[in-house]
Amino acid sequence: MTADLTIRETTASEKIRIASLYPKAFPDEDLLPLVLALLDERQGVLSLAGYRAEGLVAHGLFTPCGVERCDGTGALLGPVGVLPSLQRLGLGGALIRAGLEQMTRRGVHQVFVLGDPGYYRRFGFEPERGVIAPYPLPEAWADAWQSVTLAGRSPLAEGHLSVPAPWMEPALWGP
Numbered sequence: 001m002t003a004d005l006t007i008r009e010t011t012a013s014e015k016i017r018i019a020s021l022y023p024k025a026f027p028d029e030d031l032l033p034l035v036l037a038l039l040d041e042r043q044g045v046l047s048l049a050g051y052r053a054e055g056l057v058a059h060g061l062f063t064p065c066g067v068e069r070c071d072g073t074g075a076l077l078g079p080v081g082v083l084p085s086l087q088r089l090g091l092g093g094a095l096i097r098a099g100l101e102q103m104t105r106r107g108v109h110q111v112f113v114l115g116d117p118g119y120y121r122r123f124g125f126e127p128e129r130g131v132i133a134p135y136p137l138p139e140a141w142a143d144a145w146q147s148v149t150l151a152g153r154s155p156l157a158e159g160h161l162s163v164p165a166p167w168m169e170p171a172l173w174g175p
């Protein structure tokens with residue numbers, strides 16, 4: 001099913017097509033302000049999309065981030081969305097793997113995500129204890145805060161993760 005999928009970085013002209021995917025993939029959550037702000041931010045943000053014959057069917061973002069007084073670079077993965085009719089066919093996984101490969105090429109040390117460990121562990125993510133999320137997370141979400149250290153790199157030093165302005169919204173970090 002992923003054989004007919006092409007993954008590439010999006011261009012500025014695709015903003016509306018990307019925006020139309022999120023309310024479908026996340027019917028109960030309004031992630032559009034975050035997604036649009038990150039697309040505008042552009043400063044090192046990786047915007048990757050998956051395309052099939054019918055057009056853009058999957059999208060994900062990797063935002064550069066770091067820990068104060070630590071030279072290593074990090075990235076925050078999310079959101080990631082696949083059109084509902086095409087979920088669970090491997091498209092999301094292919095997009096995330098392509099993004100992690102790009103992060104490795106860019107010299108990123110560690111990628112963070114807040115998400116279901118049952119899904120993200122297949123990419124090597126494990127619960128993260130040393131680097132703390134920008135806002136306090138509910139106890140029940142402790143294992144949802146995860147990271148993967150990329151091949152040949154060392155993890156970032158312990159501390160609070162600093163993220164750009166679009167991510168500094170408490171509602172993104174709690175129920």
Ligand SMILES: CC(C)(COP(=O)(O)OP(=O)(O)OC[C@H]1O[C@@H](n2cnc3c(N)ncnc32)[C@H](O)[C@@H]1OP(=O)(O)O)[C@@H](O)C(=O)NCCC(=O)NCCS
Pocket residue numbers: 025026078079080081082083086087088089090091092093094115116118119
């Ligand atoms: C989560 C999402 C990006 C995964 O992409 P996908 O293409 O549907 O998933 P894949 O085909 O790569 O992976 C399928 C596997 O992941 C599992 N899976 C899919 N979504 C899952 C979820 N939310 N939690 C746990 N497991 C999940 C499936 O059970 C399947 O497992 P299996 O391989 O053991 O059968 C996609 O389902 C989606 O857009 N969901 C709605 C939005 C969302 O929740 N995004 C993630 C939070 S940022």
